[in-house]
Amino acid sequence: MSHTPNMQSALGNGLTxxxxxxxxIAGIIGAGLFIGSASAIATTGPAILISYALAGVLVLLVMRMLGEMAVAQPDSGSFSTYASRALGPWAGFTIGWLYWWFWVLVIPVEAIAGANILHAALPAVPAWLYTLAIMFLLTGTNLFNVKNFGEFEFWFSLIKVVAIIAFIAIGVMAVTGYWPLARLSGVSRLWDHGGFMPHGGGAVLSGVLITIFSFFGAEIITIAAAESKDPGQQIRRSTNLVVYRIALFYLLSIFLVVSLVGWNDPQLKEQGTFQYVLKTLNLPGAEILVSAVVFIAVCSCMNSGLYTASRMFYSLAQRGDAPQAGTRVSAGGVPRVAVLCSTLAGFAGCVANYAFPGKVLDFLLSSTGAIALLVYLTIAVSQLVMRHRLERSGQPPEFKMWLFPWLTLFTIGIILLVLGYMFFSPAFRYEALMTGAVTVIILMLSFFVTRRRTTQSRGALRPQPRAVQTMR
Structure with missing residues (x-):
C-alpha cells in the first residue's frame, strides 16, 4: 500500500x-469510574486506593514520556507514529492497529450501555433502536467538522467534571458529619470489614490490572492537540494536569466511596458505585441524577473512541499501513473515510451483540485485555530510543521526562512485571492469551505488508529493459 498525497491531505486545526x-481534564472520567470501580473495590477491598495510586503513577510517567515526544513532534498518529520512527514500521503498524481495534470495540459497548440506560427510562422503545440513534448521532458529530466533536466533548466533559466535584463535596460533608441526610459519618469502613487489605497484598496487583483500563484514554489529548492551533503548548499543559486529575477524580472520590459504604456490600456492584453511595446518603433523585451522568459519560467515551479510532486509521493510511482512501480529508479537515470505516466496525459490533447476545462481542472484548499495557510499553520504549537519538545529535527536547533514563527503565520493568502477572494469573490469563493472539496476527500482517512494500520499492528501483525505456 503506497501513499500518494491528496490535494487535501492534512487535518485541520479546528479544536479550540x-x-x-x-x-x-475529563478524558479519563468514564463509565469505568462511575460503575466499573465497584468491581475493582470488590476484588481488592479498601486497598483499591493503593491500586489506583500505583496505576495513576504508571499513567503519569507514561504521559510524561508521551508528552516529551508529542511536544517535539505533534502528530495525529501519536505513539504509533513515534513507534515507527523509533523501532521500525512493524512497531507502528502493530500498535496502531491494536489501538484502533481497542476503540472500535469500545464504540458498540458504550452505545449499547447508553441504549440500556434510555431503555430503562423509556421501555416502550426497543434498546436496539436507541443504539442506532446514538451511533448515528455521534457519527454525525464526527463526520462534518472537528469543531462538532470538540463542542460535544466540551459539554460532555464539563458535565462529568461538575458531577464528580458535586459528589466529592457531598462525600466530604458526609464523612465529616455535616451532611444532614446521612445516618453515619467517619471513615471506619476502611478497616471494619476484614481490615484494609482483606484479600492480601496480591489483590492489590489484581486491582491495578482492573483499574489501569479506567485511565486508558488519557493519551487521547496528544492526538486531539494535533488538531489545535498550538499543539505543543496544549500537550505540555495537559500533561502537567494529569497528576491533579488522578488525585482529584480517582483517589479522592474512591476514598470517599470506601469510607461511606462497605467494600463487600453486594449492592455496590448491583447498583453502581456512585449511585449506591448517594442512595445511602438519602440524596433525593440520586438514581435519576447518576443515570443521567453515566449516560453522558458513556456518550463521551463513545464520541472520543470514534474520534480516536478515525485519527489512528488516518495516520496508518498516511504511512501506507491502511487503505489509501483513509487519507482523504474533507474541506473541513475531517478524514471522513477513516470515520466511516471506524463507524462501520462499531455497527458490526452492535449487530453481533444483538444477533448473538453475550457471545460474539464478549469474545472480541476479551482480546483487548492487555492492549493498554502494550500501548504504554511501546510509548516507554519509543521514548527511550528517541531520547537517546536526540541527545546524541546534540538536540535535547524542550519538554523532558523526569530522571531519564532511570524512570523510563523503571516504568518498562513495571509494565513487563504486570504483563507477566496477567499471563500467570488464572483470573487474567484468558484475556492475556486473546490479546497475545490478536497481537501475533497483526504482527504477521505487518511483516507481510512491510515485505510487500520493500519488494515493490526494489522493483521500482530496478533498471528497466532498453526496449521498454525507448518506447514512445
Whole structure:
C-alpha cells in the first residue's frame, strides 16, 4: 500500500483551546469510574486506593514520556507514529492497529450501555433502536467538522467534571458529619470489614490490572492537540494536569466511596458505585441524577473512541499501513473515510451483540485485555530510543521526562512485571492469551505488508529493459 498525497491531505486545526483543555481534564472520567470501580473495590477491598495510586503513577510517567515526544513532534498518529520512527514500521503498524481495534470495540459497548440506560427510562422503545440513534448521532458529530466533536466533548466533559466535584463535596460533608441526610459519618469502613487489605497484598496487583483500563484514554489529548492551533503548548499543559486529575477524580472520590459504604456490600456492584453511595446518603433523585451522568459519560467515551479510532486509521493510511482512501480529508479537515470505516466496525459490533447476545462481542472484548499495557510499553520504549537519538545529535527536547533514563527503565520493568502477572494469573490469563493472539496476527500482517512494500520499492528501483525505456 503506497501513499500518494491528496490535494487535501492534512487535518485541520479546528479544536479550540477551551475544547482541548476540557477534553484533557475529563478524558479519563468514564463509565469505568462511575460503575466499573465497584468491581475493582470488590476484588481488592479498601486497598483499591493503593491500586489506583500505583496505576495513576504508571499513567503519569507514561504521559510524561508521551508528552516529551508529542511536544517535539505533534502528530495525529501519536505513539504509533513515534513507534515507527523509533523501532521500525512493524512497531507502528502493530500498535496502531491494536489501538484502533481497542476503540472500535469500545464504540458498540458504550452505545449499547447508553441504549440500556434510555431503555430503562423509556421501555416502550426497543434498546436496539436507541443504539442506532446514538451511533448515528455521534457519527454525525464526527463526520462534518472537528469543531462538532470538540463542542460535544466540551459539554460532555464539563458535565462529568461538575458531577464528580458535586459528589466529592457531598462525600466530604458526609464523612465529616455535616451532611444532614446521612445516618453515619467517619471513615471506619476502611478497616471494619476484614481490615484494609482483606484479600492480601496480591489483590492489590489484581486491582491495578482492573483499574489501569479506567485511565486508558488519557493519551487521547496528544492526538486531539494535533488538531489545535498550538499543539505543543496544549500537550505540555495537559500533561502537567494529569497528576491533579488522578488525585482529584480517582483517589479522592474512591476514598470517599470506601469510607461511606462497605467494600463487600453486594449492592455496590448491583447498583453502581456512585449511585449506591448517594442512595445511602438519602440524596433525593440520586438514581435519576447518576443515570443521567453515566449516560453522558458513556456518550463521551463513545464520541472520543470514534474520534480516536478515525485519527489512528488516518495516520496508518498516511504511512501506507491502511487503505489509501483513509487519507482523504474533507474541506473541513475531517478524514471522513477513516470515520466511516471506524463507524462501520462499531455497527458490526452492535449487530453481533444483538444477533448473538453475550457471545460474539464478549469474545472480541476479551482480546483487548492487555492492549493498554502494550500501548504504554511501546510509548516507554519509543521514548527511550528517541531520547537517546536526540541527545546524541546534540538536540535535547524542550519538554523532558523526569530522571531519564532511570524512570523510563523503571516504568518498562513495571509494565513487563504486570504483563507477566496477567499471563500467570488464572483470573487474567484468558484475556492475556486473546490479546497475545490478536497481537501475533497483526504482527504477521505487518511483516507481510512491510515485505510487500520493500519488494515493490526494489522493483521500482530496478533498471528497466532498453526496449521498454525507448518506447514512445
Amino acid at each position: 483551546s477551551r475544547q482541548v483543555t476540557m477534553i484533557s
